[in-house]
Amino acid sequence: MTTKTPAQEITTLPDLIDHLKAAAQVELSTIPLYLYATYTIKTRGYSQWAAGASAQRTMLGVAIEEMLHLTLVRNLLIAVGDTSFRLYDKGVITTYPGPMLKREPELTLRLRKLSSEQVRNTFLQIELPSGPQGSALGQIEPYHSLGEFYARIERGIRTLRPTIDWGRAKKDLWKFQYHRAYWNQNGGSDHPLLVVDEASAIQAMQIIVDQGEGAPDDKGLLPDPIVRTDDHPPEEIGKWQASHYAKFSDIAKGLDGIGVVLDDNGKQKYTIDDSEVIWPVLDDPDLKTVAADQPVKDLMELSNAVYCYVLALLDAIYRTPMEALAPKSLDPFTKSVRYGYERAFIAAMQGLLYPVCDLLVRTPLVANQPVHAGPPFQYYAFTTKKPKAELAALCEKLLTEFPALGGDDGVQRQIALLPDIELP
CATH class of the missing domain: 1.20.1260.10 (Ferritin, core subunit, four-helix bundle)
Known part of the structure; x- marks a missing residue:
């Protein structure tokens, strides 16, 4: 000291x-x-x-x-x-x-x-x-x-x-x-x-x-x-x-x-x-160490994109001021862009990040092998200013291999409900 x-x-x-x-x-x-x-x-x-x-x-x-x-x-x-x-x-x-x-x-x-x-x-x-x-x-x-x-x-x-x-x-x-x-x-x-x-x-x-x-x-x-x-x-x-x-x-x-x-x-x-x-997951999962032909690699990439969307959504919250309350005849929450972002943040944590990560830890890194995958929590570089469409595309291409992402209450549906935030 x-x-x-x-x-x-x-x-x-x-x-x-x-x-x-x-x-x-x-x-x-x-x-x-x-x-x-x-x-x-x-x-x-x-x-x-x-x-x-x-x-x-x-x-x-x-x-x-x-x-x-x-x-x-x-x-x-x-x-x-x-x-x-x-x-x-x-x-x-x-x-x-x-x-x-x-x-x-x-x-x-x-x-x-x-x-x-x-x-x-x-x-x-x-x-x-x-x-x-x-x-x-x-x-x-x-x-x-x-x-x-x-x-x-x-x-x-x-x-x-x-x-x-x-x-x-x-x-x-x-x-x-x-x-x-x-x-x-x-x-x-x-x-x-x-x-x-x-x-x-x-x-x-x-x-x-x-x-x-x-x-x-x-x-x-x-x-x-x-x-x-x-x-x-x-x-x-x-x-x-x-x-x-x-x-x-x-x-x-x-x-x-x-x-x-x-x-x-x-x-x-x-x-x-x-x-x-405990699931037998990989230590320090990294996209660079996973073979390109392994379907789980795309799922790991989706988890990175979801994690970064959550962070970008928090940034959007902090860029958006709280509005003055609407007149009593109106709903002050549904009229608030800021409150919509706040609700979406909780929904994204529970309805996107958790189910994608949960699916990863249940999935073997290589088929029929004992070691399972895991979310890397790495930086994902969105290629557009509006990441929602990119999230939807990443999820869409995984539906055949991981059908659990679909359905009425699946990740694909949750992405559709997200706000279309814009990156600075």
């Missing part, structure tokens, strides 16, 4: 914006990791009590909260005056395997099935609680935990208090933030919030850190992975949910039906057979 010096602090607005962009990129890099692990759990069509169902609920909740964190950071960016950041950008989308952005010691992020090893070696390291407050950072690099990184941003906001106008110079800037949507019924009660002043900015960062590593203890030192208990009133339930670090610790201990199960003394009791719970 290096010694903190004034030069290591955020002292200019451009430096603060750079840190927030880096934070958004870090949050985005974790989402495919957690979704990939979630998609590898065998629960579709199984009983809700099937082995792995608990882990799937936990993982899905964590992934959705990471989406919330990404949204909060982007709201912060807009609040301090930057509207240039884009998710659908080759330089922003993470390549796997690859190092976690600006982290020290270096942590390699890899797309792998859910396992005790992946949870211990990667997920717990991502959500690792920070040390005592005041641990040092240097420029944007290195940071040693996300808690430290966000603490530095918080100090920067307080330092720049006279400089940040919180959108007052552009009075309608808040309309470009994202705050209406379904978020996390599998976890806590926090939701996207508008960042309009210093207090709401600090609150946004506290949500991110508390959900990830846990809230600080009474002395403001080490995070405490507090766990919800039955003797707390319902209105307090958001305060008492377990942090991501605590949830991953439970999975690593085998408490959610995955991997090695430990006794109270930390000794191995038994190991759950992966083949019963």
